[in-house]
Amino acid sequence: YSLDHFVIPDHYEEDVSSILIPHGVIMDRIKKLARMIVDDSPGPLVVCCVLKGGHQYFADLVDEIKKLRRINGTSVQLSLEFIRVKSYMNDTSSGGVKISLTDAELQEFKGKNLLIVEDIIDTGATMVKLLDRLALVEPKSVRVTSLLIKKTPRSNGYIPDYVGFAIPDAFVVGYALDYNEYFRDLDHICVISVSCI
Ligand code: 5GP
Ligand code: MG
Ligand code: MG
Structure with a gap:
């Protein structure tokens, strides 16, 4: 998309080379994703x-799910959780993620239907490790939504x-x-x- 057709804040004008997905297109796609998620919903969702990075998608997705209630009376009860996840970079063999929740906090997920909301899947390494950690506390179900997935040869094959x-x-x-x-x-x-990096 041509930069001329969209509003870019002055403080970023020099640094942006192209718009890949305009905000309006993101919002439209989220409406559709919210519908699909609600339709498949097995019950109350955490x-x-x-x-x-996931916070904006999370906020807009939750908003859309709430709007669906007003439109067609679908009612999925939501509770909201926030996790910070850091991958260990130089860990080849075992792999692991550092999760901001304590073991006691993670135990709260036991028996719950989880919906993980992520910004982007690149290699897939972070998500696979996060899912491994979450499986240990035996949630009832775990589903993942990511706003973006990168088409890259570095992918480990994981698809949300x-x-x-x-x-x-x-x-x-x-x-x-x-x-x-x-x-x-x-x-x-x-x-x-490029000049920015
Ligand atoms: P992965 O473990 O799938 O390789 O990478 C996951 C994380 O790397 C993402 O959650 C995100 O924080 C970061 N990441 C990967 N690609 C991009 C990108 O193109 N832009 C930004 N801003 N972050 C990225
Ligand atoms: Mg980052
Ligand atoms: Mg992320």
Whole structure:
């Protein structure tokens, strides 16, 4: 999409090379995803936001699920949880993720229907490790939605249950995705200029 057709804040104008997914398109897709998730819902859901990048998708997805109640009376009870997840970078063999919840807090997920909300799947390593950790506390069910999945040869083959968009193998920012903590406050999903990296 041409940059001229959309509003980019002045403080990012120089740094954005193209708009990959405009905000309006993201919002439309989320309406559809909310419907699919509600239709498949096995009962009350514990919606787990993977921070920080997942927060905008999480907020808009929860909003859309609530709107569906007003439109067609679907009622799925939601409880909201927030997890910060960090992958161990130099860990080849065993692999692991550092999760911000204590073991006691994780135990709360036992027997619950979880919906994990993530911003992007790249290699898939982080999500596979997170799911391994969560399986230990025996939730009733676990489903994953990621707004984005990258088409990359580095993928481990993991595909979430609900995907917003499959994107080319480029580094993207905006809609809560960051580069060194910048660009989270940009509405559109964008590719940044080479000069910026
Ligand atoms: P994975 O473990 O699937 O390789 O990577 C997962 C995490 O890496 C994502 O949750 C995200 O935090 C980060 N990441 C991967 N690709 C991108 C990208 O294109 N842009 C941004 N901002 N973060 C990314
Ligand atoms: Mg993430
Ligand atoms: Mg990041």
